[in-house]
Amino acid sequence: MNALPGLRDGRLADRRLLETGRLARALAALNGEGEETRLVGGAVRDLALGEAVGDFDLATTARPEVVMKRARAAGFGVAPTGLAHGTVTLIIEGKPIEATTLRRDVDTDGRHAKVAFGRDFRDDALRRDFTINALSLTLDGIVHDYVGGLADLVDRRVRFIGEARLRIREDYLRILRFFRFSARYGDGRLDSAGFEAAIAEREGLAILSRERVRAELMKLFVAPRAPQTLAAIGEAGLLQPLVAGQTDWARLARLAAIEAASETAPDPLLRLGALCVRIEEDSERLRERLRLSNAEAERLAVVARGLADLHDGETPPGLGALRRLLFERHRQGALDALALFHADSGAPPNDWRFARARAFLSATPEPTLPITGADVVARGVTHGQRIGATLKKLQALWIRAGFPREPEALARLLDEALKP
Incomplete structure (x- = not known):
């Protein structure tokens, strides 16, 4: 030895x-x-x-x-x-x-x-x-x-003590722990006896609390060999019931490669998003299934909305699209959405265009609309509902104009927003 x-x-x-x-x-x-x-x-x-x-x-x-x-x-x-x-x-x-x-x-x-x-x-x-x-x-x-x-x-082998099925029956969480420890300490191969036992005892996962399942999955997501292990779990049919929906472990693997290329620490919630989130409704399903906090579920919802924005545009997104993403989804949401959009795009993990986009989102101050409700009131609008509608119209015009901040340009946009 x-x-x-x-x-x-x-x-x-x-x-x-x-x-x-x-x-x-x-x-x-x-x-x-x-x-x-x-x-x-x-x-x-x-x-x-x-x-x-x-x-x-x-x-x-x-x-x-x-x-x-x-x-x-x-x-x-x-x-x-x-x-x-x-x-x-x-x-x-x-x-x-x-x-x-x-x-x-x-x-x-x-x-x-x-x-x-x-x-x-x-x-x-x-x-x-x-x-x-x-x-x-x-x-x-x-x-x-x-x-x-x-x-x-x-x-670098993770092996049950004694007969694997008996050990699992003592606590069915050991199925998920087997995968987590294999992803952390194994060499990428799953011990065959343990894997076969996990598949055979899969129905026991249903009796586990959602909180315990969530805790194990979040630890698994950031393990060094998480993508390979999750692929094996998914191919065996064990993953989908845990999240009550479809999974895309190939997408998660692409995200992991992007994280490695950009020297970004793995983020368990973003990796969950890569695995399970395509549309906004997925975040609500995961909130219920894995007992996510409100903040966690909202972050995944923002990712889905940001992805929808990006998929409607060019690849990679231009500076105008990035500014809009930063304004509407804020920095965390914009970076999250860009990472998953990169994973979806098929571009190499070290693609310089996505690296430049990531740097832009990281360094650029979040745009804020430089006109407030008080400015609208100063122009003679007093009804609260009309103030809100004017600001909403102005915001759309401001985004379309490329986020100008010059007083003359803002005055013209406000004039246009005030038109009936």
């Missing part, structure tokens, strides 16, 4: 996290007197890969009441956030660390599990979802691997 960058001979190469800081303090407080506590899960995986870690989860033989007693004695804040499942949150240096008593599942229904406390780290590892998430780290820096997770990290 090739070496992982964060490990040396099965030990953590850089042990500073275990010697100073809040993790070291937590482990020191909970270890000893017959109890053992380890760092577990994703943090160990990422440390083995040599990546930065911000969140820590601990597994311990100590029962919750012992954890709370020791934490308070060490001066930590304590929040009993999940006592039914053995979880206590320690507040150290103003940041949380979750400590969970070792446990085993007694019963599961595909969404929730009844657990019993235990004292065996191997049993705790065997109840986790994937081999790469079942690693644990002791205070001496040794990484404990009971299921071949380190070898799978080297091979």
